[in-house]
Amino acid sequence: MQLDAKIPEGPLDEKWSKHKFNIKLVNPANKRKYDIIVVGTGLAGSSAAASLAELGYNVKSFCFQDSPRRAHSIAAQGGINAAKNYQNDGDSVFRLFYDTIKGGDYRSREANVYRLSEVSVNIIDQCVAQGVPFAREYGGLLANRSFGGAQVSRTFYARGQTGQQLLLGAYSALSRQIAAGKVTMHTRTEMLDVVLVDGQARGIVTRNLITGKIESHGAHAVVLATGGYGNVFFLSTNAMGSNASAAWRAHKKGALFANPCFTQIHPTCIPVSGHYQSKLTLMSESLRNDGRVWVPKSAMKGLTASEAVNVSEDDRDYYLERRYPSFGNLVPRDVASRNAKIVCDEGRGVGPTGLAVFLDFADAIKRDGKETIKSKYGNLFDMYKQITGDNPYEVPMMIYPAVHYTMGGLWVDYNLMTNVPGLYATGECNFSDHGANRLGASALMQGLADGYFVIPYTIGDYLAKSGHDKVSTDNEAFREAEERITQNIDKLLHCKGSRTVDDFHKLLGHIMWDKCGMSRSAESLKQAKTEIQALRKEYWEDVNVIGVNEELNMTLEKALRVGDFFELAELMVDDALNRNESCGGHFREEYQTEEGEALRDDQNYAYGACWEYKGPDKPETLHKEELIFENVKLTQRSYK
Amino acid sequence: MDLTLKIWRQKNSQDYGGFKTYEVKDITPDTSFLEMMDILNDNLEKSNDDPVHFDHDCREGICGMCSMFINGRPHGPQQGITTCQLHMRSFKDGDMITIEPWRAKPFPVIKDLVVDRTAFDRIIQAGGFISVGTGGVPDANEIPIPARVSNEAMDAAQCIGCGACVAACKNASAMLFVAAKVSHLALLPQGEVESKERAEQMVEQMDEEGFGSCTNTGACSAECPKGISLEHIARLNREYYFAKQSSENLPVEDEVHGS
Numbered sequence A: 001m002q003l004d005a006k007i008p009e010g011p012l013d014e015k016w017s018k019h020k021f022n023i024k025l026v027n028p029a030n031k032r033k034y035d036i037i038v039v040g041t042g043l044a045g046s047s048a049a050a051s052l053a054e055l056g057y058n059v060k061s062f063c064f065q066d067s068p069r070r071a072h073s074i075a076a077q078g079g080i081n082a083a084k085n086y087q088n089d090g091d092s093v094f095r096l097f098y099d100t101i102k103g104g105d106y107r108s109r110e111a112n113v114y115r116l117s118e119v120s121v122n123i124i125d126q127c128v129a130q131g132v133p134f135a136r137e138y139g140g141l142l143a144n145r146s147f148g149g150a151q152v153s154r155t156f157y158a159r160g161q162t163g164q165q166l167l168l169g170a171y172s173a174l175s176r177q178i179a180a181g182k183v184t185m186h187t188r189t190e191m192l193d194v195v196l197v198d199g200q201a202r203g204i205v206t207r208n209l210i211t212g213k214i215e216s217h218g219a220h221a222v223v224l225a226t227g228g229y230g231n232v233f234f235l236s237t238n239a240m241g242s243n244a245s246a247a248w249r250a251h252k253k254g255a256l257f258a259n260p261c262f263t264q265i266h267p268t269c270i271p272v273s274g275h276y277q278s279k280l281t282l283m284s285e286s287l288r289n290d291g292r293v294w295v296p297k298s299a300m301k302g303l304t305a306s307e308a309v310n311v312s313e314d315d316r317d318y319y320l321e322r323r324y325p326s327f328g329n330l331v332p333r334d335v336a337s338r339n340a341k342i343v344c345d346e347g348r349g350v351g352p353t354g355l356a357v358f359l360d361f362a363d364a365i366k367r368d369g370k371e372t373i374k375s376k377y378g379n380l381f382d383m384y385k386q387i388t389g390d391n392p393y394e395v396p397m398m399i400y401p402a403v404h405y406t407m408g409g410l411w412v413d414y415n416l417m418t419n420v421p422g423l424y425a426t427g428e429c430n431f432s433d434h435g436a437n438r439l440g441a442s443a444l445m446q447g448l449a450d451g452y453f454v455i456p457y458t459i460g461d462y463l464a465k466s467g468h469d470k471v472s473t474d475n476e477a478f479r480e481a482e483e484r485i486t487q488n489i490d491k492l493l494h495c496k497g498s499r500t501v502d503d504f505h506k507l508l509g510h511i512m513w514d515k516c517g518m519s520r521s522a523e524s525l526k527q528a529k530t531e532i533q534a535l536r537k538e539y540w541e542d543v544n545v546i547g548v549n550e551e552l553n554m555t556l557e558k559a560l561r562v563g564d565f566f567e568l569a570e571l572m573v574d575d576a577l578n579r580n581e582s583c584g585g586h587f588r589e590e591y592q593t594e595e596g597e598a599l600r601d602d603q604n605y606a607y608g609a610c611w612e613y614k615g616p617d618k619p620e621t622l623h624k625e626e627l628i629f630e631n632v633k634l635t636q637r638s639y640k
Numbered sequence B: 001m002d003l004t005l006k007i008w009r010q011k012n013s014q015d016y017g018g019f020k021t022y023e024v025k026d027i028t029p030d031t032s033f034l035e036m037m038d039i040l041n042d043n044l045e046k047s048n049d050d051p052v053h054f055d056h057d058c059r060e061g062i063c064g065m066c067s068m069f070i071n072g073r074p075h076g077p078q079q080g081i082t083t084c085q086l087h088m089r090s091f092k093d094g095d096m097i098t099i100e101p102w103r104a105k106p107f108p109v110i111k112d113l114v115v116d117r118t119a120f121d122r123i124i125q126a127g128g129f130i131s132v133g134t135g136g137v138p139d140a141n142e143i144p145i146p147a148r149v150s151n152e153a154m155d156a157a158q159c160i161g162c163g164a165c166v167a168a169c170k171n172a173s174a175m176l177f178v179a180a181k182v183s184h185l186a187l188l189p190q191g192e193v194e195s196k197e198r199a200e201q202m203v204e205q206m207d208e209e210g211f212g213s214c215t216n217t218g219a220c221s222a223e224c225p226k227g228i229s230l231e232h233i234a235r236l237n238r239e240y241y242f243a244k245q246s247s248e249n250l251p252v253e254d255e256v257h258g259s
């Protein structure tokens, strides 16, 4: 297979405008002859569906929640980046591009990242026009903050609910097109397969979650905007329903899956408190601007937050400040997370489980006063208290890293098309922009860039060339897909084993977290692989799925998703094993500098690892997209 | 702690439904309410019983999916939070907890505690947007908006569309939900242009969906997890009143919604 990223010729800053000029357009009167399926209504999906419908295409939109407004994007807190340079602090499209490439540890494609930075400015204009109430200065202009260690203030935000407000903006645009009859909305509907006719993506098969009905939908192109796969780990900051199924089914139909092992572990989450725990809650990264991270110098088993107050300064180890004097508590996410793991592995972790470190605001409160801290973080402090019962104004918070985001995903070219003609992937479900580590406030930017400003152009080029014959869902390919899904469902329902779906999912999560999580080694990965295979076998023999297909059955929904997680987990492990280097969120213990920092191998691994499915239980084939850096110089990241 | 749960079970929208009683044991105070439900469901599944179905997704109080009527109050005993943010430290050993779905005609039960809230989406589709397409919009800083105004718009925009306001209201009115959107958009210069038509169309859709009328009891705002204030209802009434005066679409009647 020859991978062609279709990067336009010419200088970096002219590629996108030239490309837009060169691509074919669909004549306005012809647009209504084309049907486009958009799966997912998060930032990436809603923005695409609304924009495509405005252009005149017929759009069919799908989500598994009861309303498009509830997609997981709603939960994003911190903000969205854009190279507006409103603060006149030296920001520019190039700087945002550079920061994103460097932050991704040089494992993303220059051309895509540059375009992302370029259109970032349009996003803010669009959102304001839709009525997104971004934070403002007293003079009435938009406010910014610096985020995730960036040296400029380019993050726009709406209190601690930026994702919510951006999504409600996109949802309102989508609602307008639903009312206009240009979008048909299918809620509580789960996509279970993509259908190829003559090698082109021509539709999907879904399950109606209320009636259980398996249905086929035809179209001229299919866009997947189905989010990330962090829930492979069972515990993550993702919503409970976030899943990999849509992307995974597409993968099994031929779409390459790129860099699956690149997962982001966020350093500031509320630690696990018991085996019943269902999800982990993120505490915004912004807390590290004022909070100091520490553990005791020598182990103090079970140290509680209220006891911590009495630990003397001499007995505390502010390990980030000690190891990284210039960045201190503001080192990037991957570095902060790994260091928390190191001190806990040394036995110096705190709290009942020993898997937590302190994030202490005592000094900040002493310096700035309680009111100032309250005005900055009041809602986060309240949330923390609500969950843990501890009051962070009086005792330090306890935090621990948790799975948060997945940089890997479906491989796409410059047009956001997968290697399957007519099948596109946008937002977190593609692999395109964040390399091996995503910077804060850039996922929201990417989702909206893809949906509002990229796909509406690039999809036209494909459609103009591919003709507008309708596909019949009576076609063999649809029947086959429907049948396979029905068999799969029957198999799960008839298994009648002895363990619940969650039992299995939790075990899978443990394997992944311990052996393919914050740090990995060839040895741990090989163990993980054997364990996943064994557990997957048990799953299909011993899972107990209560109920029937023909009514709302949330256990069945979970069972189907977990089935896919098992397969994806194995590929993540293979990918991690293949990448004999450490970069970004991927830390291989064998490859570190003398000081314990990630050691990249640009000679041998400056590529996107793209995996091709070869059939059940067959090893996947690796294809490499070599990354060519013409505009930035590869350097070792240093935050000392 | 050990608890007795009295939970509404209903197989599907046709089924009559009724309460069933369950016991859960050894629940720790740090457990969230929904995790307590997970534990119950785990027990049920292990004894081959149908688990209790309930809506949830983000589990951090922002998606608006969770929706339980707990001991006679939407989202339970604590003010200003959603069901998923409720923790078991709000209860004590031996408590009996009654759990029901939202009860309102426009929110029919789908199964157990899961209801159909698509009526809210249709209300938004009727006009809960600003009519701009993608592209061709002015620079974001072209129109300054006083921080006070954008803050107030943000207060209203925080609505998560959960429906607790409807569940709390004896008339099953959706006024607070509609008002939050009308107010959010009317306050901003970008949204002000269409604000009267918007109010008119959204209220019309609300009536069509079968929501009751507002008699100003304020139960909605008291139970709203996002603290959406009644002032927004006053603003909606204002917009609606002017819309009615200038409208060619609407039959002229008395104040439609009481206040």
Ligand SMILES: Cc1cc2nc3c(=O)[nH]c(=O)nc-3n(C[C@H](O)[C@H](O)[C@H](O)COP(=O)(O)OP(=O)(O)OC[C@H]3O[C@@H](n4cnc5c(N)ncnc54)[C@H](O)[C@@H]3O)c2cc1C
Pocket: A039, A040, A041, A042, A043, A044, A045, A062, A063, A064, A065, A068, A070, A071, A072, A073, A074, A075, A076, A077, A078, A079, A080, A162, A163, A189, A190, A191, A192, A225, A226, A227, A228, A237, A238, A239, A242, A243, A245, A246, A282, A404, A405, A426, A427, A428, A429, A440, A441, A442, A443, A444, A445, A447
């Ligand atoms: C707690 C938290 C905070 C965050 N904060 C920030 C932040 O401050 N800034 C930032 O830039 N990023 C942040 N992120 C990351 C960011 O929110 C996500 O990466 C981004 O919103 C993903 O958007 P999306 O549109 O790709 O997918 P999602 O929003 O996840 O949407 C997925 C959609 O696909 C649908 N779907 C999925 N599978 C199927 C299927 N099989 N069939 C049908 N429909 C399906 C779902 O219903 C949903 O509509 C945060 C993430 C988390 C978890």
Ligand code: SF4
Pocket: B158, B159, B160, B161, B162, B163, B164, B165, B166, B176, B177, B180, B220, B223, B224, B225, B226, B227, B228
């Ligand atoms: S107004 Fe409050 S109670 Fe009503 S839907 Fe919105 S957030 Fe929920």
Ligand code: FES
Pocket: B055, B056, B057, B058, B059, B060, B061, B062, B063, B064, B065, B066, B082, B083, B084, B085
């Ligand atoms: S589950 Fe999202 S608000 Fe409760």
